[in-house]
Amino acid sequence: MRDGLQGASISAICAEAGISPGHLYHYFNSKDEIVEAMAEGYLEYVREHFAKMAACGSVVSAIDAEFQRAMERSNSGSHGLLFDMIAEAGRSEKVAATLERNTRAICQLLVELIRKGQRNGEIRADLDPAIVATAIIGVIDAIKMVARRDRKVDLRAVIAMIGAMIKRFIVAE
């Protein structure tokens, strides 16, 4: 995470892990496999976290929680792995596929949450759940990007506005 997906050298990884290069290849057959595993691991974590978030609540509260999390993490220069993957996806079919698989899994979780909201009248019934879900994921990413584009931005205010924007749009009157 410090040096980027491809930026980390084998010897740096070994130093960090406290093992020898020879032994690293006992676990992975190539550096690419490590990159893949990191990508997969990161996304798995994101998905699980999101599942937990979604388990106990509504779309609206899930969004709020994710926004909160995106903001807290943005200071520590985190999200690096995500941006590396987005960038790498443009070159590596494998990373692209991994990213895609995961995006759809998260999207599906959101879709179900939205459907539930529509059934109990919380969410406007005339919206396509899949499109709303995709838009929400995009907007959560957008928060992270805003934080990267300008590190001094008033992220709290931006999040508040974007949150209000989404809620005004999707919440049924």
Next chain:
Amino acid sequence: MRDGLQGASISAICAEAGISPGHLYHYFNSKDEIVEAMAEGYLEYVREHFAKMAACGSVVSAIDAEFQRAMERSNSGSHGLLFDMIAEAGRSEKVAATLERNTRAICQLLVELIRKGQRNGEIRADLDPAIVATAIIGVIDAIKMVARRDRKVDLRAVIAMIGAMIKRFIVAE
């Protein structure tokens, strides 16, 4: 753009440019300078394009135009440079600074457009122009990320929804 900001080797760049490595160093003092110049060049282009867009119109039409452009470009696997820069900004202070400078310039253009809209009653007057501008930039990025996260997504529908969301929020009644 083919190999990524750091992924391009000097010799590959030289082959593409049709010059010798020795001569390349006549123009640039290091590979980092090339990366910087590419970043600067790209962002300069984006800024100019945005300025033109903004010159003749309202916030609403500028957003629509940018959305349109984001969608058209998404198919060709473009935006690569942008994502490389976002990723690189996490590691290189220089790239981060370049990105920041440019983001603010674009933001400023948007702020002026928004202020104009507020003066003539098109945009809600109670919104902070800087925050709105930042949010809009973030949302434009979000469109690009959505296209990368899932290459088979119905981008047109997502854009339509996000566009509607923004307009419902910022347009004065």
Next chain:
Amino acid sequence: MRDGLQGASISAICAEAGISPGHLYHYFNSKDEIVEAMAEGYLEYVREHFAKMAACGSVVSAIDAEFQRAMERSNSGSHGLLFDMIAEAGRSEKVAATLERNTRAICQLLVELIRKGQRNGEIRADLDPAIVATAIIGVIDAIKMVARRDRKVDLRAVIAMIGAMIKRFIVAE
């Protein structure tokens, strides 16, 4: 035999043998010892085979039998170990010594056969048995090399000619 004397890695050998590297070192102290043992084993086999051949017959029939064998084996890309050893002998004193020891043993068998032939008038009496034996071994090797140098050669015809050549020279009139 698949990868060459030195070309086989310890782990490949272990995989083939179905044992662990740790256990391999229970039997051998180093890879060189394995190479040596393979060389020794192969040459032992060759020597025994030759002894059997020589036991029941004359020089002439022994040569014919060896030529036949060289030809049959040449198709299957065999003789690999022999050529590896000849090549390795140029670098490893141990392999060179092993090869030498064995060559002399085979040579001795042939010498006795030749002497017997000379006693019963089959072989010209004016020939030095040691030189004839060495030449015969060389010529048997030559057949194998011919097959390697050109895989499409008419080996049967070459063998017939070389056989005739030897017989015309050593058989007493």
Next chain:
Amino acid sequence: MRDGLQGASISAICAEAGISPGHLYHYFNSKDEIVEAMAEGYLEYVREHFAKMAACGSVVSAIDAEFQRAMERSNSGSHGLLFDMIAEAGRSEKVAATLERNTRAICQLLVELIRKGQRNGEIRADLDPAIVATAIIGVIDAIKMVARRDRKVDLRAVIAMIGAMIKRFIVAE
């Protein structure tokens, strides 16, 4: 030649050549290309040498000259490249093809020499020139192998005998 075709490490080659590893790859794209070039170079040299030998003389004198050369070189542990190639040809299709191409070229030179000998009555007319040529090449190799198999052998006597054997067979009465 000291360490064998594959046995020579890149850094050893660089040390010997007095250049840096980086620069070595300016001339060759891979170690395999170096091996190939060495093989090709060696065989080219052999072929040229043989052509010269053949240019001015008869088959018989060419054979004598080659035998002489094989003997002189055998002391210096030379012929290493040849044996490496023969061994490697069993594993590398490329080396096998290179060896084959060259063997045929040398064979062709010999065939012409033999035909000339047959025309002027020096060589028996009932022999197939191609087979004789192949057998002669094999026998020249045999001399080299004999010298490797037993470094203390009386090579001069063996050569004398094999030479006599060939001449008695191919020379017309």
Next chain:
DNA sequence: GATGAATGAGATTTCATTCAT
């Protein structure tokens, strides 16, 4: 302005060997 030979550090990967269990 322009070349391209040359460098040398560093990248990934392999492999013979050891050792605690």
Next chain:
DNA sequence: TATGAATGAAATCTCATTCAT
């Protein structure tokens, strides 16, 4: 006997950079 995790040196190869011309 037997395992297999672990090592670390060395192998091949890449690449940003320099410099004489």
